Amino acid sequence: MGQTLSCVQQHEDHGVLFPALASGELEVVEAMVEEDPTVLEHTIGCDRLSPLHVAAANGRIEVLSMLLDRSFNVDVLNRHKQTPLMLAVMHGKTGCVEKLIHAGANILMFDSIRRRTCLHYAAYYGHIDCLKAILSAAHSTPVADSWGFARFVNIRDGNGATPLHLAARHRRSECLHALLDNGALVCASTGGYGYPGSTPLHMAARGGSLDCVRMLLAWGADRLQLDSSGKIPFSVALKHKHKACAALLDPSSAAPLVWPSPLKFISELNQEAKALLEKALLEANREREKTILKETGMPPSPLHSESEDDNIASEASDMELCCICFDQACTIEVRPCGHQMCAHCTLALCCHKKPDPATAGLSGPVCPFCRGTILQLLVAKINKISDTEVESGPMKPRRSRKSNFSEGSSSFKSLSAMGSFGRIAGRNSGKITDEKQWEVS
Numbered sequence: 001m002g003q004t005l006s007c008v009q010q011h012e013d014h015g016v017l018f019p020a021l022a023s024g025e026l027e028v029v030e031a032m033v034e035e036d037p038t039v040l041e042h043t044i045g046c047d048r049l050s051p052l053h054v055a056a057a058n059g060r061i062e063v064l065s066m067l068l069d070r071s072f073n074v075d076v077l078n079r080h081k082q083t084p085l086m087l088a089v090m091h092g093k094t095g096c097v098e099k100l101i102h103a104g105a106n107i108l109m110f111d112s113i114r115r116r117t118c119l120h121y122a123a124y125y126g127h128i129d130c131l132k133a134i135l136s137a138a139h140s141t142p143v144a145d146s147w148g149f150a151r152f153v154n155i156r157d158g159n160g161a162t163p164l165h166l167a168a169r170h171r172r173s174e175c176l177h178a179l180l181d182n183g184a185l186v187c188a189s190t191g192g193y194g195y196p197g198s199t200p201l202h203m204a205a206r207g208g209s210l211d212c213v214r215m216l217l218a219w220g221a222d223r224l225q226l227d228s229s230g231k232i233p234f235s236v237a238l239k240h241k242h243k244a245c246a247a248l249l250d251p252s253s254a255a256p257l258v259w260p261s262p263l264k265f266i267s268e269l270n271q272e273a274k275a276l277l278e279k280a281l282l283e284a285n286r287e288r289e290k291t292i293l294k295e296t297g298m299p300p301s302p303l304h305s306e307s308e309d310d311n312i313a314s315e316a317s318d319m320e321l322c323c324i325c326f327d328q329a330c331t332i333e334v335r336p337c338g339h340q341m342c343a344h345c346t347l348a349l350c351c352h353k354k355p356d357p358a359t360a361g362l363s364g365p366v367c368p369f370c371r372g373t374i375l376q377l378l379v380a381k382i383n384k385i386s387d388t389e390v391e392s393g394p395m396k397p398r399r400s401r402k403s404n405f406s407e408g409s410s411s412f413k414s415l416s417a418m419g420s421f422g423r424i425a426g427r428n429s430g431k432i433t434d435e436k437q438w439e440v441s
């Protein structure tokens, strides 16, 4: 959309208005409008951009506000039926996006090029803040009532592509994640009902983003789904020489862990707890990935360097160790019983697929300590165990793993006789020197 700016410069016949709009010269624009209000009816360039389009595309919030105060039509269309909101989104001008939405801009408008909405544009260009602003608006605007939020998130363009398809195709992993988090269908097909088409996984295989492939797989994307030419995502990745993606998409390689459906039965999974569990899921998949990539002779992706693993481990910070694995920090608290464990163990618990005759049916997972139903998962509060805790900030990395478990390995049964499991893990005495060692940042 670079033509937006060049068009402004090309058309001198509009005098100084459009250049002033583009560069945000509020006084100049105001003076011109005072002198002749009809000047705002002018459009510019091949795309017939209105003053509002130009201000929005250039992120000129003050000028934009002034125009809106003069009751300029917030959804004015250019030649391609694009709204100022779409242009602001394309250029990643989040402030203008918010302003326009606040002024009542319709987020459910389709352009005439590919019948795309502002949400498609946000995913295509990867402007995560704009995407979030639109999604939050979709919760509250009339769109939510008329279309429904879920339908809006999965809205299709003229080619049948949802915003998730576009994010996957253009390697926008942040947007991809936000869309999945908001209910985007991981298995959506561009083909429409009953017809074969491409899934977001096909698109990610084409785009070659390992992050996108990894995330879609963790959300349960099907490696065996065929597109309209009968290809699975693996073949698409191979064709475009994305070897690492192909290795993960190869149906013969180990299947990744998938965000477990039992978690969906836990009605109250707050955002923080969810983020921790997601992180644990991705970490677990990383380990599998390493093996897969090693087998195929691929160097491990730079994202998975050892130093990062160290960071993750050292985030075990001030929390007590998990009493199931004695390896990770206790970060998740089960409600109502209050037992604590680490995100990895929580995840493993929920991923456990063997049908248990005792809890047959669609019941959610139970607490491994007391067998009580898990109604809620929260992020465990950091407990202060000793005075020395006070010396350090709550999030300072600290080595306090494995070596500090001094009570011997009791059986599960004897552990569960104790009231608080979190307190079993003590601190080793070399803590303060360790701390210094890890105080890097």
Ligand SMILES: [Zn+2]
Binding pocket: 322, 323, 324, 325, 326, 327, 328, 341, 342, 343, 344, 345, 346
């Ligand atoms: Zn654990």
Ligand SMILES: [Zn+2]
Binding pocket: 334, 337, 338, 339, 367, 368, 369, 370, 371, 372
């Ligand atoms: Zn419990």
